[in-house]
Amino acid sequence: MKTILTGIRANSVLTLGNYLGALLPMVRLANEHSKDSQVNIFVPDLHSIISDVDGDLQENIIRSLKYYLAAGLEINENVHIYRQSHVPAHSELCWILNCVATMGETSRMIQYKEKSKGQESCNVGIFDYPILMAADILLYSAEFIPLGEDQFQHIELTRNLAMRFNNKYGEIFTVPASTAEQVKFMGMENGLRIRDLLNPEKKMSKSTAAENSKIMLDDTPEKAAKKIMSATTDSFDKIKFDMWTQPGISNLLQIEALVTDAPLQDVISTWAGETHYGDLKKKVAEDVSVMLEEFQNNLSKISDEEVYKLLESGEKYANEVANAKLFEVQKAFNLR
Numbered sequence: 001m002k003t004i005l006t007g008i009r010a011n012s013v014l015t016l017g018n019y020l021g022a023l024l025p026m027v028r029l030a031n032e033h034s035k036d037s038q039v040n041i042f043v044p045d046l047h048s049i050i051s052d053v054d055g056d057l058q059e060n061i062i063r064s065l066k067y068y069l070a071a072g073l074e075i076n077e078n079v080h081i082y083r084q085s086h087v088p089a090h091s092e093l094c095w096i097l098n099c100v101a102t103m104g105e106t107s108r109m110i111q112y113k114e115k116s117k118g119q120e121s122c123n124v125g126i127f128d129y130p131i132l133m134a135a136d137i138l139l140y141s142a143e144f145i146p147l148g149e150d151q152f153q154h155i156e157l158t159r160n161l162a163m164r165f166n167n168k169y170g171e172i173f174t175v176p177a178s179t180a181e182q183v184k185f186m187g188m189e190n191g192l193r194i195r196d197l198l199n200p201e202k203k204m205s206k207s208t209a210a211e212n213s214k215i216m217l218d219d220t221p222e223k224a225a226k227k228i229m230s231a232t233t234d235s236f237d238k239i240k241f242d243m244w245t246q247p248g249i250s251n252l253l254q255i256e257a258l259v260t261d262a263p264l265q266d267v268i269s270t271w272a273g274e275t276h277y278g279d280l281k282k283k284v285a286e287d288v289s290v291m292l293e294e295f296q297n298n299l300s301k302i303s304d305e306e307v308y309k310l311l312e313s314g315e316k317y318a319n320e321v322a323n324a325k326l327f328e329v330q331k332a333f334n335l336r
């Protein structure tokens with residue numbers, strides 16, 4: 001059975017970028033493949049503490065897991081939910097992989113460069129975070145890891161570490177699929193990067209200060225609609241999908257396709273030749289509002305108890321699988 005795995009940090013309420021870029025693709029793939037694949041959904045809470053956490057981490061973790069259920073995740077015996085810090089093998093494999101990875105390749109990670117930029121002194125966790133991420137993936141022999149485009153470099157790093165390790169110690173790790181194969185598996189042409197609404201050259205991020213730049217999953221549908229209506233566009237007066245020259249308009253077309261579950265090409269064709277940006281914004285605002293209303297309604301019906309129950313069986317499964325793989329690695333290093 002192949003394994004599909006993903007994680008989203010629970011540092012705050014999530015954004016529409018997290019939802020459309022990672023959470024929804026994971027839920028769709030899980031529902032499609034969970035009859036004949038293992039589906040692992042976890043909260044990388046050790047990754048959360050590399051930076052400030054908004055609010056209460058425990059509450060954020062439970063809410064993040066509820067998001068998957070609210071987005072329609074169907075549970076069966078192959079779907080596993082767990083918290084990274086409740087499976088100690090992640091931290092231990094991270095240490096061992098630290099001794100496989102080089103300073104050079106880790107220093108090249110764009111996320112590290114971005115997250116450490118402007119900081120007088122940056123914590124070592126920010127530097128080491130892709131290695132812990134590689135451990136998260138390799139412990140479970142995951143082949144497919146639905147992620148937004150900003151994380152692709154970490155998949156390539158994980159593949160390199162797994163191949164280097166296997167060359168030296170034998171075929172212990174499953175090498176995850178290449179990013180090109182990952183994108184294909186998600187049924188897309190390119191990785192997803194939902195843009196900042198005010199500054200569409202950048203990705204939508206929870207850490208951007210300007211409120212109107214991002215839609216949060218707890219925004220009221222009305223507030224979200226207003227943010228879409230005030231999104232930055234351009235002065236071409238032509239609705240066309242081109243992320244380089246018209247990133248604002250292209251972002252709206254991309255959001256529209258994802259929230260209505262329509263192929264991007266169909267949305268692009270529907271709007272081709274149109275010139276009124278206001279009409280497109282109105283339609284996207286309406287559809288995002290409808291999506292948020294339904295999502296928030298689903299969310300309000302999920303209890304903490306439901307999540308804790310899933311965590312109990314999920315963490316039992318995760319510890320069994322992870323410890324078995326860790327033991328193989330420990331033996332390879334003559335630690336056992």
Ligand code: TYM
Nearest residue numbers: 007008009017018021022044133147148192193194203204
């Ligand atoms: P994190 O928590 O920063 O982001 C979670 C997921 O959301 C996606 N994402 C976006 N996708 C499209 N457009 C955006 N604007 C956007 N913003 C965020 C991210 O690409 C990601 O998929 N290191 C990871 C968490 C992690 C992980 C793992 C994931 C730790 N271990 C193992 C998979 C497997 C992170 O910090 O993601």
